[in-house]
Amino acid sequence: MTLDQFHRRITDAGTQWLASTRDPLDKCDDIMSSRIEQNFRRAATAENWKWPPRKDNLPHPLLIKSGLMMTAALYSVWYPDPQSVEHGVDLDKVPYARAQQKGRAEINLPPRPFLGVNEADLVAMEEAVADYAVETFLVEAGGGNG
Numbered sequence: 165m166t167l168d169q170f171h172r173r174i175t176d177a178g179t180q181w182l183a184s185t186r187d188p189l190d191k192c193d194d195i196m197s198s199r200i201e202q203n204f205r206r207a208a209t210a211e212n213w214k215w216p217p218r219k220d221n222l223p224h225p226l227l228i229k230s231g232l233m234m235t236a237a238l239y240s241v242w243y244p245d246p247q248s249v250e251h252g253v254d255l256d257k258v259p260y261a262r263a264q265q266k267g268r269a270e271i272n273l274p275p276r277p278f279l280g281v282n283e284a285d286l287v288a289m290e291e292a293v294a295d296y297a298v299e300t301f302l303v304e305a306g307g308g309n310g
Contacts, residue, residue: 185246185247185293185296186243186246187296188292188293188295188296188297189243189247189248189249190249191289191292191296192249192289192292192293193241193249193251195281195285195288195289195292196249196251196281196285196289197238197241197251199280199281199282199285200234200237200238200251200278200279200280201234201238203277203278203279203280204228204234204237204278205228207276209277209280210277210280210281210282210285211282212282215274215276215277216274216276232257232258233253233258233260233261233264233278234278236253236254236257236258236261237251237252237253237261237278237279238251240252240253240254251279252279253265253279264276264278265277265278265279
């Protein structure tokens with residue numbers, strides 16, 4: 165294979181990879197979803213900082229009383245472009261989600277961040293994308309076993 169042929173194959177692989185990154189993004193979504201669920205179940209941030217207690221001192225599942233906010237956070241996933249995946253909560257369905265995530269000082273509501281990932285999650289997502297990129301480039305460039 166000539167250098168020009170190799171360059172063309174690498175360029176084509178890069179173009180294909182950028183156009184079809186759904187596999188690693190789905191893995192990233194799985195990592196984010198797992199962390200969000202853990203955040204709810206532990207009543208803590210992704211960095212494991214416990215949420216402030218409730219005003220009535222009842223056990224915390226404040227954010228999972230009905231399960232609506234946790235379900236919305238886990239399944240409100242979208243791919244705004246071929247290289248991105250995002251989690252959020254549809255505020256039309258769960259209008260109080262932003263107040264719980266960020267807090268509201270005017271009503272003395274402390275933040276209880278449920279969306280978010282930690283450093284280990286970020287590393288796992290980076291590895292998923294890197295593994296996919298290496299696999300795609302090796303296979304497309306003719307250097308891998310596929």
